[in-house]
Amino acid sequence: MIKGLYVHVPFCNNPCHYCDFAKARFNYGLAVRYLDELERELEGIGQDSFETIYIGGGTPTALPHELLERLLKMLSRFSFAQEYTIEINPESFDLDKALLMQKYGINRASIGIQSFNEGLLNEMGRSHSNLDTINAMYYLDKAGIKNRSIDLMYGFRSQTMEMLENDLQTAVNMDITHISIYELEVHPDTILGMKGYQLADDEIRYQMYCRIRDFLNEHSYRQYEVSNFCLAHHESRHNMIYWHYEDYYGAGLAASGKIGNERYDNTRNFIEYLKGNHRDSVVRLGREDLRFEAIMMGLRLIEGINIAKYDERYSCQMLKHYRKAIEKNVSEGLLEVSDGYLRTTSDGMLVLNDILVDFMSWL
Ligand code: SF4
Incomplete structure (x- = not known):
């Protein structure tokens, strides 16, 4: 049985300066065509129940209410046994969207916060404020979605240890079950990459990683993977499928899947995807590939x-x-x-x- 289903929504309101994900600025007509094509791809999935479903992006909440509902309705033919997650961004989230998620059974939200320092958010090119984050938490409360993860980042040159500690302290004071914290990487085709942005020094990034690990472990957020921390029993079940090297479908632009000894990557090219040419590559994994990849994923886990x-x-x-x-x-x-x-x-x-x-x- 294939355990997980990942669905990619490749739209954002503004490109963040560090981001090299497959995405485009939201455009209504393009989003409608994308959902048409995504529906066709999903129809080809020959299994209706999964342990987990994960809607990621991009920014799924960049879709307006009626398109988000169309997406959730389309996915309602799939059932899930454990976890149904959606990524949300505070600036494009409201009570109506939260209630829609509740209506379609979503039971986990992953919130793209990155920092609580508004100067740093500006440097990242993020378009939300702390007030948007507070509101997002309120809407999730109203919708009864209690299982919440937030994303944070570190490694920016202007980020001091004090700023990082403030972010960590604010995070542990929130009503959240899970924290993912990623080190900044500067890719050449991002805004930071094109500007020749320099990361914080290696030694400072090392000290930051150690501080994150110690701080969160001291505050009941146990590290269970290189970049992931959670309260007891709140690991991301969807991501555990990847790290346990189990099988999953990926649907949508640039999504990947692994089924038995085949791994596939969908195209990152919007035009090709909209033409119905979803797959970019399919790799047949030999015995040694499977053995190695299982090691590669499993060693990320603390267990x-x-x-x-x-x-x-x-x-x-x-x-x-x-x-x-x-x-x-x-x-x-x-x-x-x-x-x-x-x-x-x-x-x-x-x-x-x-x-x-x-x-x-x-x-
Ligand atoms: S980081 Fe997230 S919100 Fe920002 S551009 Fe990338 S996918 Fe969009």
């Missing part, structure tokens, strides 16, 4: 990878198969093997890409 389950699922003995990479990284304090799990240590989380290179090169 790590259950060795017995891995061995059974991939018909190999992980500790023997990857012996060199595991021994080297265990001896350097970056990985550990205990209680039947292979997991990344807190130092290892900082150099996860380097660890994965060892797994790739030493087979």
Whole structure:
């Protein structure tokens, strides 16, 4: 069974300066055509029930009320067992949209906040204020959507440790169950990239990451993945499907899916998508690809990878198969093997890409 369904809504009100996601400025006519085509793509999905559904973007709430309702109605043919999440942005959210979400059974909201410092929000190119965030929380209260995650960011040059701590303190004072906090990356085709923006120094970003980890863990938000923290039992179940390397459908512009030993990526090209040419590529994963990708995803989790389950699922003995990479990284304090799990240590989380290179090169 395919466990998750991801649906992409590629519209935003304004492009954020750091963003390289597949999106376009909202345009009514384009959004109608997009939903027509998305509906066609969804009709091709041969399964009606999932554990989780996730509507992401872009900004799903950039859709006006009637188009958001059309999207939710279209998705109502799918049922979910555990979690139905939608991403919202405070500036494009109101009580009517919150009540619509309630009507269609959405039980989790992921709110794009990024910071509570309005100067920094301005530098990011975000178009909401703290008042918009307070209102968004109020609308979610009214709709009874209690399972809420927020996104924060760090690594901006103008961001001081004090500003970051204020963001963390404000976050833990809110009525939220989950916090995702991402380090800024500057991609060449973003506004920051085109301006030649320089990140904060490596040492400062390292100190910020450590502070985030300590602060949130001290305030009951347990780290369970490189960038994700939650109150007990509030992990993102949808994202856990990715990290456990389970199967999922992705629908919409630039969405990806994994079904058995095939991974696909939809096109990022609007024109091609609207013509019905949804797929950009389909990759057939060989036995070694599956084994490696399961390691790559599982090592992001603090709990790590259950060795017995891995061995059974991939018909190999992980500790023997990857012996060199595991021994080297265990001896350097970056990985550990205990209680039947292979997991990344807190130092290892900082150099996860380097660890994965060892797994790739030493087979
Ligand atoms: S960060 Fe989110 S809201 Fe901002 S442009 Fe990217 S997708 Fe849109």
